[in-house]
Amino acid sequence: MDIASMPPRSVLPVVDEMNATFWQSGRDGLLKFSRCQACGLWIHPASTICRRCLSRDIRPEAVSGRGTVVMYTINRQPWVPDLTEPYIVALIELAEQKALRLMSNVVNCPVESVYIGMPVKVVFLQQEDVWLPLFEPVETPPRAAV
Amino acid sequence: MKALEKEAAIIAAAISQVGRKLDRGALDLTLDAILDAFDQSGLSVRDIDGLATWPSASPTPGQVSSTTNDIKEALGLRLNWYCSNQDAAGAYSGVINAAMAVATGQARHVLCFRTTTQFSARQKSRAAQPTPGRVARRLAGYHSWQDPFNALSPVNFFAMVTQRRMHEFGLTREQLGAVVLNTRKNAASNPHAVYRSPLTMDEYLAARFISDPLCLYDCDAPIDGAVAVIVSSLDAARDLKRRPLRIEAMSGAQYGRDSWDQYEDLTGWAATECAEALWARTDFKPSDVDVANLYDGFRIQTLVWLEALRFCGRGESGPFVEGGQRIGLTSELPLNTGGGQLSAGRLHGMGLLWESCIQLWGEGGDRQVRDAAVALTASGGGPRGAALLLVRE
Numbered sequence: 001m002d003i004a005s006m007p008p009r010s011v012l013p014v015v016d017e018m019n020a021t022f023w024q025s026g027r028d029g030l031l032k033f034s035r036c037q038a039c040g041l042w043i044h045p046a047s048t049i050c051r052r053c054l055s056r057d058i059r060p061e062a063v064s065g066r067g068t069v070v071m072y073t074i075n076r077q078p079w080v081p082d083l084t085e086p087y088i089v090a091l092i093e094l095a096e097q098k099a100l101r102l103m104s105n106v107v108n109c110p111v112e113s114v115y116i117g118m119p120v121k122v123v124f125l126q127q128e129d130v131w132l133p134l135f136e137p138v139e140t141p142p143r144a145a146v
Numbered sequence: 147m148k149a150l151e152k153e154a155a156i157i158a159a160a161i162s163q164v165g166r167k168l169d170r171g172a173l174d175l176t177l178d179a180i181l182d183a184f185d186q187s188g189l190s191v192r193d194i195d196g197l198a199t200w201p202s203a204s205p206t207p208g209q210v211s212s213t214t215n216d217i218k219e220a221l222g223l224r225l226n227w228y229c230s231n232q233d234a235a236g237a238y239s240g241v242i243n244a245a246m247a248v249a250t251g252q253a254r255h256v257l258c259f260r261t262t263t264q265f266s267a268r269q270k271s272r273a274a275q276p277t278p279g280r281v282a283r284r285l286a287g288y289h290s291w292q293d294p295f296n297a298l299s300p301v302n303f304f305a306m307v308t309q310r311r312m313h314e315f316g317l318t319r320e321q322l323g324a325v326v327l328n329t330r331k332n333a334a335s336n337p338h339a340v341y342r343s344p345l346t347m348d349e350y351l352a353a354r355f356i357s358d359p360l361c362l363y364d365c366d367a368p369i370d371g372a373v374a375v376i377v378s379s380l381d382a383a384r385d386l387k388r389r390p391l392r393i394e395a396m397s398g399a400q401y402g403r404d405s406w407d408q409y410e411d412l413t414g415w416a417a418t419e420c421a422e423a424l425w426a427r428t429d430f431k432p433s434d435v436d437v438a439n440l441y442d443g444f445r446i447q448t449l450v451w452l453e454a455l456r457f458c459g460r461g462e463s464g465p466f467v468e469g470g471q472r473i474g475l476t477s478e479l480p481l482n483t484g485g486g487q488l489s490a491g492r493l494h495g496m497g498l499l500w501e502s503c504i505q506l507w508g509e510g511g512d513r514q515v516r517d518a519a520v521a522l523t524a525s526g527g528g529p530r531g532a533a534l535l536l537v538r539e
Contacts, residue, residue: 011282014285073306074355074358075297075302075305098410099408101408103303127282
């Protein structure tokens with residue numbers, strides 16, 4: 001489905017001090033995660049300590065926004081009235097680190113075109129004070145095919 | 147390490163009326179099960195000195211309909227120990243906590259219960275539909291990583307796991323269907339099951355998809371109902387009305403991330419770790435198990451548990467269940483003998499535990515597995531899981 005024609009989400013995350021960098025990182029078009037400055041581990045959700053090396057020097061950094069679909073489903077059930085099903089729910093693994101993942105939607109393509117291993121890139125959907133990181137195919141199919 | 151759970155036993159397991167239009171209050175249903183458990187054991191309110199449930203609360207309406215406070219106050223219990231918590235290994239946390247309480251002498255007889263009224267809660271929430279265009283509801287915790295992406299039901303997650311297993315291991319819908327047909331067949335002789343009519347493979351394959359590749363019959367049914375179980379110290383369990391069902395081993399291990407999206411293993415999940423820890427606590431082996439009741443909130447979960455518990459290798463659960471010959475009541479591994487949650491309703495794992503107990507007491511009627519003496523029950527999915535291995539004394 002085209003991101004521009006999506007109805008508003010019925011649920012949004014509580015934005016707090018710990019997660020604001022992530023949920024509002026789309027403000028400048030860049031996807032950001034916490035990263036350990038000592039060993040380089042990307043940490044999601046954000047933490048104040050690195051679970052690998054216990055360094056407490058953690059800062060937000062931008063990732064490439066590129067990733068891969070590792071699991072997906074076509075949702076067909078109208079859970080709430082203002083959904084537009086069918087739509088894709090997918091688990092996206094970011095290019096930067098194994099198992100650095102986001103549950104998200106693959107948009108701007110037909111639902112039948114999504115597959116495991118599909119390369120995708122981030123595209124943000126803003127609603128209220130949240131920029132939801134959604135994903136679209138790296139190779140956008142021609143408009144006529146959508 | 148000494149596995150102290152061997153000092154704990156289940157001495158009663160009772161189930162309330164279970165259904166979709168019962169018009170009964172949650173407390174009434176819970177009390178039905180509790181009073182039945184007292185009758186079964188010969189114990190009275192005064193004998194109960196411990197109380198446990200899981201979870202203590204839930205953001206999902208109807209998932210937690212009776213609390214420890216409700217039950218203590220209703221029965222006037224005198225408690226040496228009580229517990230209901232949130233962050234724990236899942237549906238058997240109440241029983242696991244109770245076993246630890248009796249093994250350490252904090253209590254002699256712990257009443258464990260679980261009540262869900264998700265059917266009636268759903269009816270109420272449907273009557274109060276939100277108006278489109280309103281300000282979005284805000285969520286924290288693990289739901290906040292899923293619901294904003296319209297992953298509004300756990301079925302979306304388990305559908306993805308199913309798709310991944312089809313991709314990685316060649317799992318088929320017919321193999322999933324074989325488990326569904328098996329549970330429906332077993333449910334026919336469980337008077338508490340909500341769906342007791344047989345299902346054909348054609349009907350299964352023709353059912354509408356909820357979230358591809360999971361269809362209607364891959365999802366359990368929300369119901370109203372309650373289960374009560376009494377966990378006693380083995381010493382206190384002897385000479386009661388029923389033979390004690392000793393807890394040979396129990397586990398709720400979690401080694402990976404406590405997260406539905408960051409968890410590394412995409413096809414095994416915490417079930418694998420939980421099962422590994424379970425078998426390390428006992429000399430029993432998978433081949434010793436007479437009855438297995440494995441979680442089936444969504445169809446794929448049973449298959450994940452079959453592999454995790456080493457009834458077959460990783461990726462081999464599809465061929466294992468195909469055709470249903472290896473999972474029937476007279477087969478090598480009678481599986482979900484009461485109909486599972488798909489046919490018997492979503493009692494969040496406690497219905498599966500009740501069925502394991504019924505089998506070990508030989509009270510399964512037409513669905514009774516011959517000479518069942520060892521039962522394995524497991525519950526949970528994604529980053530959390532818990533398992534109980536029960537042996538009839």
